[in-house]
Amino acid sequence: MTREISLANAPAHARHGSSIGQPLTRRDGVLKVTGAARYAADNHPAGMLHAVLAVSSIARGRVTFLDIEAAKGHPGVVEVMTPANRPPLATDPDEKSNPFMFRLDVLQNDLVRYANQPIAVVIAETLEAATEGAALLSPQYETLPARVGLDAGESFMPPAVGVGNPARLQRGDVEAALATSASRVEATYETPSQYHNAMEPHAIVAAWDGDALSIDTPSQALAMAQGRIAGLFGIAPEKIHIRSPFLGGGFGSKGLVSGPQVLGILAARLVGRPVKLVLRREQMYGPVGHRAPTRQTLRIGLDSEGRMTALAHHAKTTSSTFDDFFEPAADASHTLYASPAIATSHEAVRVDTGTPLFMRAPGEATGSIALESAIDEAAWACGLDPLAFRLKNYAEVEPISGKPFSSKALRECYAEGAGRFGWSGRPLAPRQMRDEAGFLVGWGMGTATFPALMFQAEARAVLRRDGTGVMETGAQDMGQGAWTAFAQIAADGLGLDIEQLEFKAGTSDLPDAGIAGGSAHTATAGMAIHCAGADVIARLADLATGDERSPLFGAGNAGVLARGGRLIRRDDESRSESYADILARAGLAEMEGRGRSAADPAAQSTYAMHAHGAVFAEVKVDPDLGQIRVTRLVGAFAAGRVINPRLVRSQYYGGMIWGASFTLHEHAVMDRRSGRILNADLAEYHVPVNADVPSVDALLIDEHDPHVNALGIKGVGEIGITGTAGAVANAVWHATGVRVRRFPIRIDDLLAPAAL
Structure with missing residues (x-):
């Protein structure tokens, strides 16, 4: 198994001045187009077995029979994991201790809560044997009627939508404003269930060595995954090493640990050998999240000149019968258009599906298509060009x-x-x-x-005596080019040409880079990288400006610049010294700096x-x-x-x-x-x-x-x-x-x- 991917020898590209702002090509591009980039399922440790999920063909009920003998009798099948022999967990997978924790289906009982729910795991010497063994299980069920769709049951107002957002929010008297408007537009829009469908399916290769666990799996949040797995298995986080250098897409579905990942780890514990488990495409429609359907009603009040007097946005959505995630679709109306009265509200229905979770632009995607359609209808009702209408209702401050x-x-x-x-x-x-x-x-x-x-993150920077630098953070790259952008930020912060920089990411033993989600990864990890660079440069500057042998001696008040592997006096750029000379004179092989990032609460x-x-x-x-x-x-x-x-x-x-x-x-x-x-x-x-x-x-x-x-x-x-x-x-x-x-x-x- 690979430990980490280093991009130190990636091809260099032309740069002019700062690396930031340059349209550099992807530093990992050659690895990907040549097949050298190793994704989770590309790993095959010695003695590895293959695991295949058997999943439910019903949406509600319980499993009454599995033909385990037939499956185990198939040549090559080593074991069948069911609720009867699944290794124990240290904590209940249905427990939740924070808003980013969701309930998992990991064979804790024989209940079926949605179609494609895992009901057994077949472990075999080959993928073919495991697949054939899963087919031989021939499950039988006690079936209850499936509850499906936005009208499947009694609706309720959820306690919160998204991650802790209020389900109902209002500014001004919307009903009064609608009643006195010169004209009104009211329309209802429906959006369907959607599924992430990343090119790379969810996968895990898990190997135990005593109580130490080694994992290859695609993850958008390495430290969060490490903590979740540690809690489930009752081991220290540092005993878990996760490698996730490359992701073939995630879109939110790989942001949280899912049931199939945990089942892969359990399977490895059960058989005492490394195990690979990869979901088939159809198995991704269930246990790893999706975008829930919505029915959204918008009411817009307008004055005689086409200005909005009221905006009401109500969204109905679904969640699973056993967990709480509610698409915050109506929240899209909080920020865009000026209106003295705005009200947003949500209701939900529980249905027999896997829990909907974060999917690219959760809430904003579903809510904005309804809002922008309604705005277009309002413009037509006023006889205005759609752009002119938007400019007339331009918000100079956030409306809500x-x-x-x-x-x-x-x-x-x-x-x-x-x-x-x-x-x-x-x-x-x-x-x-x-x-x-x-x-x-x-x-x-x-x-x-x-x-x-912006979330919280950490990074570690090192300047070496040979004039090169290293930047480390447990960042992820889902294909968006994050590793290239982070290397540019690192090179700029360290005052190095980008070809002099080694950037390390993608493993859980590196500093926590936060989650690659919410369009916040570059800001979050990037700021940690920037701060780590600033920290090590400040330490190096203190060393040089306090040394009488340095041409930078006494420049503490004036300050120094870091550029081209040198510290340069701000007040006299003819006086400078290389990082290598500063470290060599101090007898140091390298110097380290640390950086942290977090959103500014005051701002x-x-x-x-x-x-x-x-x-x-x-x-x-x-x-x-x-x-x-x-x-x-x-x-x-x-x-x-x-x-x-x-x-x-x-x-x-x-x-x-x-x-x-x-x-x-x-x-x-x-x-x-x-x-x-x-x-x-x-x-x-x-x-x-x-x-x-x-x-x-x-x-x-x-x-x-x-x-x-x-x-x-x-x-x-x-x-x-x-x-x-x-x-x-x-x-x-x-x-x-x-x-x-x-x-x-x-x-x-x-x-x-x-x-x-």
């Missing part, structure tokens, strides 16, 4: 809280995006444009926003912190068949300081494509009789391919934010979804004149109301 924004360049996003797209040529009424082939053409827009979050209590953007979409619709094609997407985004524009633009592309997918493609189809998902594969669970989004353009709008953190970084991973989904929906209306309020938009939605 009244806080000033730490920075907000949304006006610039509107202007730059509209200019690049050619928005000024858009006719107000729908069905006014056709292309040369006779297809209906529509243009729509949506406003993008996502909170600028957070004072300012509303968000990234912003505007997305413009063009669609073409076949008037005979109702087939929709997205032909152009233009997004303009302001997200603070950009560490690497090449990587940031790539993230915007991914978010915008996901937004189009939300509107036109993704939908988990549920069999309402059995509670099973019918399209649990990548053939029928549709996501966009290249032909579905032929032209995507992302503009990076300059924005300086001195309050979010010292580097001025906001997140970029999720914001692209929030504007695009609504923009595509609004473009479909502009092309056809048919307003679809149920997503994804289907051909029959366009053909049913009236002929195109």
Whole structure:
């Protein structure tokens, strides 16, 4: 098994001055395209066995029989793990001690709470034997009727939505404002269940050595996973070593330890040998989270000039019967549009599914497509261009809280995006444009926003006598290029060329880099890296400026700069000294610094912190068949300081494509009789391919934010979804004149109301 991945010998790229802001290519790119990057399931320790899950084919009931003898009698099968022989855990997997802890299905009993729930684990010498053994179990059930969908049972107001957000929030008297408005818009929108479907399925390779545990598994939060596993198995966290250098996508589903990961560890303990467990694609539809469906009603009050007087956003969603995670969809209306009266509220229904969890832009994605569609409807009701309506209702402060924004360049996003797209040529009424082939053409827009979050992290920096440096933090890279951006921050903080830097990440024995989620990873781990660099440079400067033999002696008050592997006097740049000389004279082989990062509570209590953007979409619709094609997407985004524009633009592309997918493609189809998902594969669970989004353009709008953190970084991973989904929906209306309020938009939605 590999211990860690070092990028010290990755190819160098040209840089000019600071590494920050340079469009460097991915430092791990060559490893990935040559197959040298090792993902969790690529590891095969000596003596390893293969484990395969047997999962429930019902959504509610209990397992009454498993043919264990038949499975164990199959050649190559070593053991079958069931509730009867599963090794004990130190804590109840149904216990919860913090908002980021969720209940796990790890064979604690014979109850079935959702389809695809693990009911046994077959362990064998080969993957084929384990798979065949699982099929031989032939489970029998005592079945109860499945509760499925938003109308499956009695609804209730959840205690909180998201992670501790209030389920109901109000500013001003919404009902009074609606009653006195010159006009009103009211509409209900529905979004479906969606599943993460990362290219890399969930996997684990686990090996015990006494009470020490070695794990290869994809994880968006190494230290959090280490702590959760330590609690479940009653061992010290330092006894657990997790390697997760590369993730083939996560989107939130790999942020928390899941039941299948724990089952892999239990299987290894049961048989006393290393075990690999990899989920099949269809098994990812259940125990590892998803985006819950919603039904959202928006009511907007308007005065005679088209200004909003009231905004009410109510969302209904689902959660599992045994845990609490509630999609905070209505919270999307807290931040974007100025209204003297705003009310958001949520209700929920318990259904027989796996627990919905964090999925890329949780709450904002589902809420924004409804909000942006309703805003478009309000603009049409007022006879205003959608962009003009948004500018008329532009929020100078955060509407729900009244806080000033730490920075907000949304006006610039509107202007730059509209200019690049050619928005000024858009006719107000729908069905006014056709292309040369006779297809209906529509243009729509949506406003993008996502909170600028930040968590806690740590990093360790080392300067060596040979003039090179090392930066260590347990960061993750899900493919977004985090390792490259972090290396740029590290090189800048250490005053080194990036080729002189060794960056280490991806293992749990390194300093805790926090969680790669909430579009906060670069800000969180990046600030820890920045602080670690500043710490070691300060220590080196103290050493030099206090040494009479150094040309920097006495420069303590004036200060020094760190650049090109040298400390330079600020007041006299002709006087400098290399790191190597400073360390050599002091007889030191290296010098270490530590850095920590966390959000500033004072700044957070004072300012509303968000990234912003505007997305413009063009669609073409076949008037005979109702087939929709997205032909152009233009997004303009302001997200603070950009560490690497090449990587940031790539993230915007991914978010915008996901937004189009939300509107036109993704939908988990549920069999309402059995509670099973019918399209649990990548053939029928549709996501966009290249032909579905032929032209995507992302503009990076300059924005300086001195309050979010010292580097001025906001997140970029999720914001692209929030504007695009609504923009595509609004473009479909502009092309056809048919307003679809149920997503994804289907051909029959366009053909049913009236002929195109």
